[in-house]
Amino acid sequence: MEPTNTRDPEYYHKVVDCQYACPAHTPVPEYIRLIAAERYSDAYMINWQSNVFPGVLGRTCDRPCEPACRRGRVDDEPVAICRLKRVAADNKGDVTERIPQGPFKPNGKKVALIGGGPASLTVARDLAPLGYEIHLFDEQVAGGGMMRSQIPSFRLPETVLNEEVDFILNMGIHTHFRHYVDSMKDVLSKDYDAVFVGTGAPRGRDLKLPGREEGDANIHIGIEWLASVAFEHTHSIGKKVIVLGGGNTAMDCCRTSRRLGGEEVKVVVRSPFEDMKASPWEKEDAMHEDIPILNNHVPKTFETKDGKLIGMTFEKVEAQYDENGKRSLVPTGEEPVFIEADDVLIAIGQVNTFPWIERDLGIEFNEWGMPVVERKTFQSTLSKVFFGGDAAFGPENVITAVAQGHDAAVSINLYCEGKDVGERPSPLTNLIHQKMGIHEWSYDSSVVNDQRYVVPQADKSLTLRDRKKEVELGFNPEVAFKEAERCLNCDVQTVFTENKCIECDACMDVCPTSCITFTDNEDEEELRKKLLVPAENLTQDILVSSTLKTGRVMVKDEDVCLHCGLCAERCPTSAWDMQKYLYNTAKAAV
Amino acid sequence: MSYLKPKFRHPHLPKNELGYTKTEYEGSLSTLCAGCGHDSISAAIVQACFEMNIAPHQVAKMSGIGCSSKTPTYFLGNSHGFNSVHGRMPSVATGASMANKKLKYFGVSGDGDSASIGMGQFAHVIRRNLNMVYIVMNNGCYGLTKGQDSATADEGSKNKTGHINPFQAIDLASLAIELGATFVAQSFSGDKHQLIPLIKAAMEHNGFAFINVISPCVTFNNNVGSTKSYDYVREHIAATSTVDFVPTHDEITTTYSEGEIKDIAMHDGSIIRLKKLTNDWDPENRLSAASAMQNARANGEILTGLLYINEKAANLHQTFKTTDIPLNRLTEKELCPGSATLSELMKDLQ
Numbered sequence: 001m002e003p004t005n006t007r008d009p010e011y012y013h014k015v016v017d018c019q020y021a022c023p024a025h026t027p028v029p030e031y032i033r034l035i036a037a038e039r040y041s042d043a044y045m046i047n048w049q050s051n052v053f054p055g056v057l058g059r060t061c062d063r064p065c066e067p068a069c070r071r072g073r074v075d076d077e078p079v080a081i082c083r084l085k086r087v088a089a090d091n092k093g094d095v096t097e098r099i100p101q102g103p104f105k106p107n108g109k110k111v112a113l114i115g116g117g118p119a120s121l122t123v124a125r126d127l128a129p130l131g132y133e134i135h136l137f138d139e140q141v142a143g144g145g146m147m148r149s150q151i152p153s154f155r156l157p158e159t160v161l162n163e164e165v166d167f168i169l170n171m172g173i174h175t176h177f178r179h180y181v182d183s184m185k186d187v188l189s190k191d192y193d194a195v196f197v198g199t200g201a202p203r204g205r206d207l208k209l210p211g212r213e214e215g216d217a218n219i220h221i222g223i224e225w226l227a228s229v230a231f232e233h234t235h236s237i238g239k240k241v242i243v244l245g246g247g248n249t250a251m252d253c254c255r256t257s258r259r260l261g262g263e264e265v266k267v268v269v270r271s272p273f274e275d276m277k278a279s280p281w282e283k284e285d286a287m288h289e290d291i292p293i294l295n296n297h298v299p300k301t302f303e304t305k306d307g308k309l310i311g312m313t314f315e316k317v318e319a320q321y322d323e324n325g326k327r328s329l330v331p332t333g334e335e336p337v338f339i340e341a342d343d344v345l346i347a348i349g350q351v352n353t354f355p356w357i358e359r360d361l362g363i364e365f366n367e368w369g370m371p372v373v374e375r376k377t378f379q380s381t382l383s384k385v386f387f388g389g390d391a392a393f394g395p396e397n398v399i400t401a402v403a404q405g406h407d408a409a410v411s412i413n414l415y416c417e418g419k420d421v422g423e424r425p426s427p428l429t430n431l432i433h434q435k436m437g438i439h440e441w442s443y444d445s446s447v448v449n450d451q452r453y454v455v456p457q458a459d460k461s462l463t464l465r466d467r468k469k470e471v472e473l474g475f476n477p478e479v480a481f482k483e484a485e486r487c488l489n490c491d492v493q494t495v496f497t498e499n500k501c502i503e504c505d506a507c508m509d510v511c512p513t514s515c516i517t518f519t520d521n522e523d524e525e526e527l528r529k530k531l532l533v534p535a536e537n538l539t540q541d542i543l544v545s546s547t548l549k550t551g552r553v554m555v556k557d558e559d560v561c562l563h564c565g566l567c568a569e570r571c572p573t574s575a576w577d578m579q580k581y582l583y584n585t586a587k588a589a590v
Numbered sequence: 591m592s593y594l595k596p597k598f599r600h601p602h603l604p605k606n607e608l609g610y611t612k613t614e615y616e617g618s619l620s621t622l623c624a625g626c627g628h629d630s631i632s633a634a635i636v637q638a639c640f641e642m643n644i645a646p647h648q649v650a651k652m653s654g655i656g657c658s659s660k661t662p663t664y665f666l667g668n669s670h671g672f673n674s675v676h677g678r679m680p681s682v683a684t685g686a687s688m689a690n691k692k693l694k695y696f697g698v699s700g701d702g703d704s705a706s707i708g709m710g711q712f713a714h715v716i717r718r719n720l721n722m723v724y725i726v727m728n729n730g731c732y733g734l735t736k737g738q739d740s741a742t743a744d745e746g747s748k749n750k751t752g753h754i755n756p757f758q759a760i761d762l763a764s765l766a767i768e769l770g771a772t773f774v775a776q777s778f779s780g781d782k783h784q785l786i787p788l789i790k791a792a793m794e795h796n797g798f799a800f801i802n803v804i805s806p807c808v809t810f811n812n813n814v815g816s817t818k819s820y821d822y823v824r825e826h827i828a829a830t831s832t833v834d835f836v837p838t839h840d841e842i843t844t845t846y847s848e849g850e851i852k853d854i855a856m857h858d859g860s861i862i863r864l865k866k867l868t869n870d871w872d873p874e875n876r877l878s879a880a881s882a883m884q885n886a887r888a889n890g891e892i893l894t895g896l897l898y899i900n901e902k903a904a905n906l907h908q909t910f911k912t913t914d915i916p917l918n919r920l921t922e923k924e925l926c927p928g929s930a931t932l933s934e935l936m937k938d939l940q
Contacts, residue, residue, distance in 0.1 A: 073601065074599075075598065437591075438591075439591040439592075439624070445592065446592060446594065447597070447598060502812075502820050502821075503780060503820065504625040504630065504779075504780065504806070505633070505782065506624060506625045506626070506629055506630070508633075509630055509633035510595075510619070510620070510629070512595050512596045512597075512598060513596075513599055513600045514600045514603065515600075533602055533603060533604070534602075549821075549824070550824065560598075560600055560601065564592065565592070566592060566595070566596075569591060569624060570624045571624055571625065572623065572624045572625025572812075573625070
């Protein structure tokens with residue numbers, strides 16, 4: 001096998017599993033160390049530059065970083081990355097001065113942002129400091145998009161959201177709230193140099209079943225109902241509520257119902273419990289609030305009496321899987337199940353809709369009604385129009401919208417400067433030696449054995465009474481420190497220098513997780529098999545040195561490396577060195 | 591500097607027949623200098639015991655004083671151990687073995703501990719053929735007292751200060767053969783492929799098994815001009831044979847062409863399979879082994895591998911006809927066999 005090219009910026013990036021998995025590539029271990037050092041504002045700013053909404057995401061992120069966390073491969077559970085992020089946001093000092101402050105020197109370019117959600121706000125944050133005149137349009141009364149309309153206040157207090165939205169709007173963004181854009185043609189006719197569409201996936205799916213129309217007064221579309229609650233139009237719901245759907249929106253619907261008067265709230269899903277789309281922790285939180293989740297129930301009819309909804313009937317099914325693992329829900333043949341309900345909330349998915357974009361403007365749409373958007377640049381077929389967030393490729397999550405916003409901002413800036421949007425700027429990378437004494441590292445290299453700490457919650461007798469009372473209390477600084485210490489510092493890389501190695505085997509002998517092997521070279525498949533412990537996790541790379549003096553090579557399986565630094569401590573010649581790798585994606589503005 | 595090894599291990603570590611992973615055979619984190627050859631030997635002992643399915647509590651580690659004698663802390667943390675007086679490990683090991691012959695005895699010593707202060711003890715434990723493994727971690731210098739030449743430093747070898755050793759070296763392996771050791775091997779800490787099977791064979795040997803392991807001192811004796819540096823040893827190493835240890839129950843699957851292979855049957859039925867690399871050498875012939883050593887020395891080579899083995903000699907327990915029962919388990923019944931037995935015994939002495 002050829003020696004590994006560690007000069008490729010993606011090699012060491014991939015070793016930092018959490019950062020690599022994060023759509024915005026936030027430098028996670030870097031800010032976790034700052035939290036441990038009680039430097040909350042610094043930790044916050046690292047987050048802010050990367051993901052724009054640390055306070056929001058520290059409470060609501062889908063956390064793709066956590067399943068990726070290396071700790072999860074050696075310990076029972078990954079580091080509570082998401083909730084540590086919240087610690088930085090909760091404990092930060094005044095950071096206003098560290099946020100770019102306008103007025104910025106105008107560059108003479110004008111950009112329209114349609115939709116005021118996370119994608120648009122990210123574009124605004126990246127372009128405003130460069131001198132762009134930004135016009136943001138949203139039909140609601142305030143910015144934030146689905147973060148405001150769909151995420152309930154008991155998960156995300158309005159103050160937290162407002163602060164982070166205002167950091168951006170205060171950069172001198174021209175906001176046009178309560179302004180529904182109903183024609184793209186109109187927008188294009190104005191003198192905007194570029195247009196960004198971040199309108200999300202605004203329409204909730206309906207369920208056309210017998211009785212749907214008769215019961216309409218008590219049947220609601222989940223996201224519309226959540227928005228109506230958020231904007232204080234809806235204040236109550238019936239005592240018996242059925243929530244249809246198994247995603248996070250369904251979890252928000254059922255928990256909100258409990259706070260608006262729902263006493264017997266049930267979530268009913270077609271699929272088996274394990275297949276539900278909702279995050280495991282959101283399901284747990286719902287069940288903690290006495291909400292049963294009935295799985296394997298397929299809705300059949302809305303039942304009404306005297307023109308009023310009285311409940312629903314369901315067919316019981318069981319999941320069967322064919323040899324390809326494809327699932328089909330097969331009726332069990334049992335009697336249909338009737339469940340009483342005063343109200344039904346339908347939370348079975350969201351769809352994109354662009355009724356306001358005329359189809360003759362040069363913006364192409366595909367067969368599913370989605371705009372044709374370039375994956376890397378987020379440019380549409382009309383070169384001055386860019387898409388991002390759920391509007392670009394369908395429903396995802398906040399952190400994905402932010403990541404796409406950053407990329408779209410890079411494109412818009414290149415486009416407005418008359419450059420090729422396909423020529424993407426490289427990431428900023430830096431590899432820094434961590435040695436302080438002979439064998440002292442500038443990071444806490446020792447691996448603590450603590451189990452993951454649980455985030456405390458307010459008592460449900462309080463939270464169920466007040467829709468705005470936040471359920472999670474967040475880690476206090478003492479627990480946050482302990483949780484932060486669980487981080488393995490995967491960004492502190494084990495860097496190997498062949499010509500210093502004397503092949504004493506010390507690193508191989510000391511490595512607690514048997515990652516290092518000195519052996520004869522082979523092709524990758526064979527090499528992976530002959531390591532001390534075979535490298536069977538193919539998603540993880542192996543680091544291969546060039547040929548050493550004895551003709552062997554050093555092979556390190558990155559999979560379960562603890563980054564404890566013992567290889568470097570036991571290396572007599574510093575052939576192993578611990579070096580901190582910083583990787584920042586390129587953004588339009590810092 | 592780290593003083594504790596992290597608790598986490600590779601989730602797919604192999605297990606041996608006892609259900610243990612290598613972890614159960616490890617010791618504390620080494621406090622020797624980084625890159626010390628001794629740590630590699632410790633790792634080889636861990637690996638050998640793991641592969642041999644030895645229950646850790648069935649092993650006793652004995653040592654004297656020196657860097658080498660510190661190493662039992664760094665391997666087999668679940669085994670018995672005795673860190674004894676400088677150069678007196680063989681006496682303590684003999685005593686322990688007399689008290690309980692069922693344990694495996696691992697003597698770990700260094701060139702100072704064995705070739706200087708403990709030379710007399712070394713000679714006599716060989717002469718008695720005590721059933722034990724005796725490993726010398728040989729670095730040619732006194733690492734613990736800042737690297738003075740030891741008795742095994744080669745004549746003409748240059749130490750880190752630039753001093754050239756004017757004295758002849760004591761060749762421990764040749765000496766062991768001369769003194770009648772029944773298993774003599776030599777190896778290099780940087781060659782685990784050879785060292786691990788040698789340790790396994792030594793553990794199965796019926797009698798005294800001596801392994802002299804060249805183990806570079808990275809701090810004081812790894813300089814240019816030293817004959818015990820990693821580079822020098824690698825350049826001058828010559829092997830008698832490749833060594834493969836085949837436990838009784840394993841089927842022999844390796845195939846070699848006829849003529850180069852020599853199988854040595856051990857007392858328990860296991861086999862040492864040698865692929866000979868040196869001609870005119872017969873590991874079961876003491877004269878041949880001694881002359882192979884002399885020839886290598888004349889050629890400036892460090893001869894490694896199994897040098898000599900004699901599975902037929904009686905070990906100390908066989909000579910003494912000692913009891914199979916550990917002494918602390920002997921009851922009054924065995925210790926006071928009664929006047930009839932005593933009279934029988936007296937008859938022999940009259």
